[in-house]
Amino acid sequence: MSGSHTSATDARARARQIQEEQRRKDSRRRTGVIWGSVLAVVLVIGLVVAFVLNRNGDDAATAGPIPAVANEQGGIELASATALAEGAGEREVDPSKIEVPKQSASSQPETLPNTEARADGEPTRIVLYADFNCVHCADFESTNADQIEQWLEQGEATVEYRMVDYLSAPNNQNYSARAANAAYCVADQKPEAYNGFVAALFAAYDEHQGKGLDNAAITQLAQEHGADIASCVEDGTFRSAVEHTTRQARVAGVAGTPTVFVDGKNWALDGEDKTFADWAGAKIAG
Template sequence: MSSTVKSPNQKSNGFLWAVIAVVVIAAVVIGYIIISGQSKSKVEFEGQVEPVAMSQQIDDEAFKLTAEDSAKTDDKTPKVEIYEDFLCPHCAELAVADKDQLKDAIEAGDMDVAIRTMSFMDRGNEDGQSHHILAAVYAVGESGDAELYWNYRQYLLEHQQDIYQQWGDEELADLAEQMGAGDDVVSNIRDGKFTDEARQFGKDNEDRLRATDDGVSSPRIFVDGEEIQLSSDWVEKVRR
């Protein structure tokens, strides 16, 4: 009987294939991790979209909110203007404080509200985050979906600290999608379709305040053309 002694340097096909298999598996795993990391959204909307009984439209550089039943309002209904910026901390505080009262007053026809959003917190950077948020909100407002607008605006203000310098068009689109926005609204946000309109929208509202004694700042509230003092119960003081 004879036997063959292999050289220590002689290559083994079995070993080579084993190495190739390990490399391929590692590449697949790494690729999966990378793709999963890229596709995973920062947005995890786990709340409920709150139903509303109001109408919403964009008019005169404002998001106008009125009672769904127009018969509830008349010439004596207070006309309220709210100036805000989505990156303004005090605007976020106000949105939390007056959320329920403001919604109730609008739905009851006790006030018509014009929300005049600005982007001055970007300090002149027209590609800043506040501009991108306003463009996203503008896309939502263009749809005329009052329920989506109300919930979207409220979420962005209430979660301002989590969103600040973290979210871009992708995340803003993801939030709208998770809130039930139509495909066209979601794609308009993701593509930044209303960037130019939003830029002019914010500038026009800033110009309105620039002509006042206190200049551009937020939040500021005007009732029938007269500015009021801010307080957590301002809605109850103003509604009829």
Template sequence: MSQRNREGKRGARERLREQRERDRARAKRKRTLGVVGAAVAVLAGAVGVGMVASRTEDDSGKSGSALVPPRGAVGKGRLVIPSGKHGKDGKAEQEGKAGKAAKAAPVTLTVYEDFRCPGCKQFEDVFRKTVHQLQDEGRMKVEYHLVTIIDRNLGGTGSLRAANAAACAQDKDPAMFRAYHDVLYRHQPQETRDTYANNSRLIKLADQVPGLVTPAFRTCVEDGRHDTWVRKSNDVFAHSGYASTPTVLLDGKSVYGDPKKPLSPNKLKRMVLAAARD
């Protein structure tokens, strides 16, 4: 074989080797880009899910809004609105003639209510006068837990909006909470009509409580200042073991809703007087 032929074969082998190296390098680059691209796609997908989840929470109003208890709220998590003479520990004390904090009432009525609940309206219409009398005499204090089961069962936001507005009234004055609470039940719409979802309606009804409607009250209602607090109160009720509203307890014992042991205003008075003597 001539020197020229050997050089020619060697040159061909070199070119073939170089071409193979270039092919391998090209294939490696493609694999690397493919892995990187897949990783970017996964990351982008994860970011997309996070944004959707975040946006969903923000749109629902459940994320990013602080839990703000109304003024004077008591109990675990400050989820209870007290009414009546609770004494120093209850933070809802009333002053006697001498300017000293009144002694706490000896008996506690606990009420779980929904402002859209017809059964709650029935309880309030029958027992309102008696409950107020026992409160004003210092014989009984009331602890209100505001819940939203009608919103959950029938849809809408009227239970939430009304509870927030009642909490706004509590911010203004505990006496105004009681008065506005009663106004909301007196004017309760039909259960299937979500009238209380309208903040303007709630503010108009608040005009029936002298001095309640102020710029601060309007802002509190319209901004849903206590919405997260109401949701928390409802969540606690949902895990409490009680299943319906109204749930009414006297010193922790259920006293309302049992057809075998019906409660009347006079019977409630007797029970409160008996409990106070014990």
């Protein structure tokens, strides 16, 4: 009887052991399935993001319109605080045809296209390469905006913005490109609002700190300056133009922003330790 009891006990113990081993196997199998599913979802999300980013890049690299008020370099020139200079006219640009050479990230160009001084008696020419998501560009604007505005109002200088897309990234939803597109939208639809809108986009950096604004906020800023650009922003109407301007800047040797020229001279190379206002002011004064 004792032997029979021992055998039954051993059998139950063995059964429990087998059940426990099976439970552990099932648990490992479920865990493997769960992690496999998680990894599959992550992979799919990664592929979707990569597809969207690549598609956006491909779209920007195709031919598209550029505002008639933009010049050959893609710049928008302020002839006064509320008036834009004449551009190169309605046309399409194709950034895919521009080959960008490798360049040093620390290089500073000595010359740039169409930045040279005008004839005697003509306003001083200020040309600014900038990115709307560039903290140093925002700082430059906040420091010098009042002085530049004064030069514009007095007819002493013109100011040309060549907005580039150097700092777009997934974490800011390609903000540099979206904001530059919006600036083109305003220049095209309501030229007199361009100066104020550009200033507002730079001022917004203090709020978003590099994360960028969404399209609704960009559109709202434009509305506050009297421009309805909702469809232009959502459609990315001038994204090809932004890419075209960006590639031309890289070809010219513009490695970073802001890059500022006055009458053909690069502030970074010619300004020594002078503030921009002092350096440019001396050139304007002659």
